[in-house]
Amino acid sequence: MFRRTDAAISPTALYTGTVWRRNGLSHPAFATLAGTALWTGLVAPRRAAALLGVPDLDALLLARHHAIDTLLEQAIDSGEISQVVELASGLSPRGWRFSSRYGSDITYVETDLPGMTRRKQDLLERAGLMGPGHRVRVLDAFEPIGPNSLDALADELDPDQGTAVITEGLINYFPLPDVTTLWNSVGAVLHRFPRGLYLSDLHLDQNPGAVTATAKVLITAFVRGDVYLHFDSEQEAIEALYEAGFDAAELLLPSSFGGRVESGVDRNHIVRATTGAR
Numbered sequence: 001m002f003r004r005t006d007a008a009i010s011p012t013a014l015y016t017g018t019v020w021r022r023n024g025l026s027h028p029a030f031a032t033l034a035g036t037a038l039w040t041g042l043v044a045p046r047r048a049a050a051l052l053g054v055p056d057l058d059a060l061l062l063a064r065h066h067a068i069d070t071l072l073e074q075a076i077d078s079g080e081i082s083q084v085v086e087l088a089s090g091l092s093p094r095g096w097r098f099s100s101r102y103g104s105d106i107t108y109v110e111t112d113l114p115g116m117t118r119r120k121q122d123l124l125e126r127a128g129l130m131g132p133g134h135r136v137r138v139l140d141a142f143e144p145i146g147p148n149s150l151d152a153l154a155d156e157l158d159p160d161q162g163t164a165v166i167t168e169g170l171i172n173y174f175p176l177p178d179v180t181t182l183w184n185s186v187g188a189v190l191h192r193f194p195r196g197l198y199l200s201d202l203h204l205d206q207n208p209g210a211v212t213a214t215a216k217v218l219i220t221a222f223v224r225g226d227v228y229l230h231f232d233s234e235q236e237a238i239e240a241l242y243e244a245g246f247d248a249a250e251l252l253l254p255s256s257f258g259g260r261v262e263s264g265v266d267r268n269h270i271v272r273a274t275t276g277a278r
């Protein structure tokens, strides 16, 4: 879908950025006209899809975002994690929210392709929202080596601190070989720290039928690219995470994190995979 170029800023990032802002998770500085237009344009298709039984897109997004926030918060509060690298962060407000809350107790590095990174950096600087340990940096999630890789970014972090890597809204837009490359590099890099935590959302190919097919058609049209459902079961995904070098891995249901739980949110899963001492 996005491949290695982001000449056009990803419409999905503009959309999700608008959802976070409309639901009180973000700062007014994150608002984009294009995102608002996209969101407004999807109101009618979302209503029509709901009549066909398709789970509401915004409810799915909010549930996954809340689940990842909760797991990250727990890991920081327990002292396991003090460095966070968010891949493909787009217009997500998580870096700003966590940096504002934890200040210099954590390092938070937001990363994305060059166009989005520039946009995020400008937005944060103009609104005076960059905290002491908060940085924005170019990183290609599917480059295992080289200056824009996670491996290179890890050289800039403190090797003695527990470290988390987050991907949200990325995995299902790329084919399995890319996901394997990404998970292998996250698994390997996290072993460089005393504790490692990987958090992500993941859509499984678990609900065959008309509803899933309709949802896939709608999302594919929206992102103007393919959507990939790589794993048929939780077990398959967990095995792939172990193969990528994680010491423990589980898939959790978004509804188990409370918050605003609407029906259908568990069509998404939350990946929690760790390295190092438990």
Ligand SMILES: C[S@@+](CC[C@H](N)C(=O)[O-])C[C@H]1O[C@@H](n2cnc3c(N)ncnc32)[C@H](O)[C@@H]1O
Residues within 6 Å of the ligand: 002, 003, 004, 006, 010, 012, 013, 016, 017, 087, 088, 089, 090, 091, 092, 111, 112, 113, 116, 139, 140, 141, 142, 167, 168, 169, 170
């Ligand atoms: C659906 S948006 C998700 C943004 C954010 N994580 C959120 O949940 O709001 C997908 C993001 O992936 C980024 N992206 C696409 N290809 C990428 C790559 N190869 N490396 C890093 N980021 C990439 C896009 O620029 C975009 O910001």
